Amino acid sequence: MLRKVREYIWEEKLLEPGKKVLLGVSGGPDSMALLHIMHKLTTEMDLGLAVLHLNHGLRPEAAAEEEFVREHCRNWGIDFYSRQADIRALALQEKKTLEEAGRDCRYRYFFEQLEELQADYIATAHHQDDQAETVLLHLLRGSGLKGLRGIMPRKGQLLRPLLALSKAEIIHYLDENQIPYCLDQSNNDLKFLRNRIRCELIPYLQKAYNPRIMESLNQLAGIARDENDYLEKQLHFSWDKLLLWQEPGVIVLDKKALGEEHPALQKRLILEALARLRGESGWELKDVQRILRLLDQSGSSKYIQLKQGLRVSSVYQELHFTNRPLREGSFCYPISVPGRLSIPETGESYIIELGQPVTFQPGLSSCLDYDKLKQPLVLRSRQPGDRFQPSGMKGSKKVKDYFIDIKLPLEQRDRVPLLTSGETVYAIVGYRVSRLAEVDAESCRILIIRKENT
C-alpha cells in the first residue's frame, strides 16, 4: 500500500523532498490512513507534516472526534491545528446545502492555515472510490471531458495522494496496522446525491453490469485528465493566434482563423471566450452551436443575445463577444487600415483609409497623422472619464465637456465614435482631432476616417 502511494506521488509528481504538507484529517478511516501513510513517508521524503481538523459541530460526536485526532497526533509527535465552525449557521447564511457549506468552510480553513503556517501543500484523503463517485456524479449531471476528469491528483497546492488506493485497500491497511478511526454515519444519508451514488448506484452497477466498474471509472478519469490537458494546451496555443482584442467586457476573435480550426477546438475556443466574460459554468452546447452558425454568415452584422447579458456579433472578419449592456448602445471595435467598419449599435459605417486630406465636414470625417498613432487602434463610444487634448488648445479637456461646448444633443453623444488606443483619445470622429495626432507639414501618411453615405 505504502509502495503504491509512493509510486503514485512519484508518477504524478505530487511532492518534492523538503516540503511542508498539511493533512486534512477528520478522524474517519480515509484520513487516518492518509495520516499514517504520510507519516511513514516523512523520513524518506524529508517532509514536514502538520494536521488540520475542522470541527463541523454538526454531530454530538464532533468534540470526541477532534480529541481523538489531537490525541493521535500528540502520540506521533505531529503538530495539530483545529478550528470550530457552525456549519448549520453558515449554510443558512450563505444559502448552501450542509454538504456544500461544510466543504467550502473546510477548504477555506485549510488554505488560511497554508498561508499562516507557511506550508507548501494541503493533502486530503480522496481515494479511488471517491473518484468513481465523482465521475458518475458529473456524468449524471451532464458533462464533457472536463467533468470526467473527476478529482485531480493535484490542483494547485492541493494534493490527493490516496487516489492510488481503493477504499477496500484503505480498510485493509487500517486493519493490518491496527489503526483506529471514527465512523461518520452522515456518509450514509441518502438525501445527499453523492451518498446515493455510493450506497445505491455503484453497488447496483457492480452487481448487474460490471464488478470492476470502479476501476473502469478511475481509468476513464485518468484518460480524461490527460486528454483534456492536451486539448487545453492546444486551445491556449490557438487562442493566442485568434485573439484580436481584449478589454474588460469585450473579446474580439478572428473569424476566419476560428473557422479554420478543428470543430473540437472551435467549440472550446468559444467556451473560453464565454468563460472569460461570464465564468465557466452554465453554458450549453446549444449556445456554442448558435455562435458557430455565425461563422458561416458573411456580409453585414448579425447578433446573438445569450444569457447573462452576453452578446455575440459577427462583424465582417471578426467575432465580438461583449457583456456591456446593449441599452447604452456602447460599442468598441478594432479597426484595420484600410478597412470599412460597420457599427451595428449606431447603424452607421465608416471608411478607414490612407490618402489625401479631405475637406472638413462637421460630423462626417477626420484626418490624422497616421505615424503619430499607437497601435492597436479602436473605434468606440465615449466612456465616463474620457479626456483628450483638442488640437489648437493647450492642456486636456473632458470629452463630455467638449460635447457640451459644441451643443451636441445628448442622445447623439453616445453615437459619435472616438478613435482611441488604450486610454488615449486621438479623435472625436467628425468633430475634433487630438493635438497628439494632428496633421502637420511633416506628416507622411494621412489617416482618413469618414462616415459612409447611407
Add this chain to the structure above:
Amino acid sequence: MLRKVREYIWEEKLLEPGKKVLLGVSGGPDSMALLHIMHKLTTEMDLGLAVLHLNHGLRPEAAAEEEFVREHCRNWGIDFYSRQADIRALALQEKKTLEEAGRDCRYRYFFEQLEELQADYIATAHHQDDQAETVLLHLLRGSGLKGLRGIMPRKGQLLRPLLALSKAEIIHYLDENQIPYCLDQSNNDLKFLRNRIRCELIPYLQKAYNPRIMESLNQLAGIARDENDYLEKQLHFSWDKLLLWQEPGVIVLDKKALGEEHPALQKRLILEALARLRGESGWELKDVQRILRLLDQSGSSKYIQLKQGLRVSSVYQELHFTNRPLREGSFCYPISVPGRLSIPETGESYIIELGQPVTFQPGLSSCLDYDKLKQPLVLRSRQPGDRFQPSGMKGSKKVKDYFIDIKLPLEQRDRVPLLTSGETVYAIVGYRVSRLAEVDAESCRILIIRKENT
C-alpha cells in the same frame, strides 16, 4: 421532426443530392419512421430510395412482418429487397449470441446489397435513446473517449439520420402521421445487456438522478466524437514524424520524439503501434504504462513481453514493437551510420562506421561501398527465401545454401546479421558481401560493420 432530420443531415453532411440510399427496415417503429421521413425528403434532396429487410426467422411473426414492410413499400412505390436467414443456426455456427449473429448477418446483407444495387449509402434508424444506451454500455464496460462517441452519425457508407430524434419524438411522429408499425417483444428481454440498460438502468437514472440524462449522454457523445476526431488527427500528424521503420510484424518509433509528445498523445501513439500489429481491442492502460516506462530508461536494451506475443524493446534511441515469435530469435533493426547496434536476440553488438577497410576476419566484420547501398538499411536475421549475389561469383545464391557451403552450424545461422535494404541482401555480416555492394577502386565511402568485442 422532418425539419430536425433535415438540419441534422445538413449539419453532419450525411447526404448529397442525387445519391441512392438503402434503408434498413425491420418494420418496427424506428425503421418505419425512418422510411416515412426519408421518403418525404426524397424529392427535395433528389434521393433514390430502396428498402432492405432481413427476415431473422426467429419469431413466429417474422413472415408477417416481412409482408408488412413489403406491402408498405409497394403502396409507396419504393423498391423492396429481402433475405431470409437462420440466425439461430448462424449463432451456433459462429459461436455468437443471437444478438451479435443477427446484427452481423444484417449488416453483411446490407453491404452486399449496397454493392449489388450500386447504391451510395445504407441508412439505419438508430436514435437518441439508442445513443444514450450505447454510451452507457461503453461506460459500464470501461471505455476511453473513443467508446463515449457511441453510435456515429456516419461511418463510411453507413448513415444514422435519426440520431437527431428521441424515441419519444419518433413515437409522436408515427402517431401524428398514423403510420402503422410492428412491435418486437424481444427488445424487452432482460437477458440482453442492452435491454437491461434501456428498461432498468436508464429509467432508474432518470427518476433518481437526472430526468434529462438522455440529453446529457447524447451531448457527451457529440463532444467525445469531436474531440476524439481532433486527437486522432493530431495522432496521425505525430505518427508520421515518429515512425522510423515499419514492415510486416515490426514497427520502430523514435524514442526521443515520442518522449517529447504530450502524455495524452504518447499513450495514443503507443496504442496505435499496438493496434497496427495486433488489432485495437484488448489493450489496457497498464500495458501502455509499462511501455511508457521504457522511455525513461537509457543505455542497453530492455524488453517487455505483452499479451498476444507482442514484444516491445527499447534499443538506444528507438522503441521496437514486434510480434515476430521470440523462439526463432529473429530480429530486424534499422541502422544509423555511424552508430552502434545492440541486438538483444543474439546478445551481440555491432559498430557501424565509415572508414578505412579493415582486414577481413571471418565472422567479425564486413566492408561495403556505402555509395552503392539503397536506404534505409537494416540489420536482420535471415528469412526463408533470402537470396544474394556473392562477390566474385556470377548469378545469385540462396543464403541458406551459402551457410551450408561454409558449413556454419545450424544453430548459428539465425544469429548472423544480414545487411539488407528491402529485399536486397548486401552482406552476410562477417562472411560475404554482395557483388552489388563490393568495394572497388572507385569506392569513396567505405561502410564498416564489425562485431564488438564482448
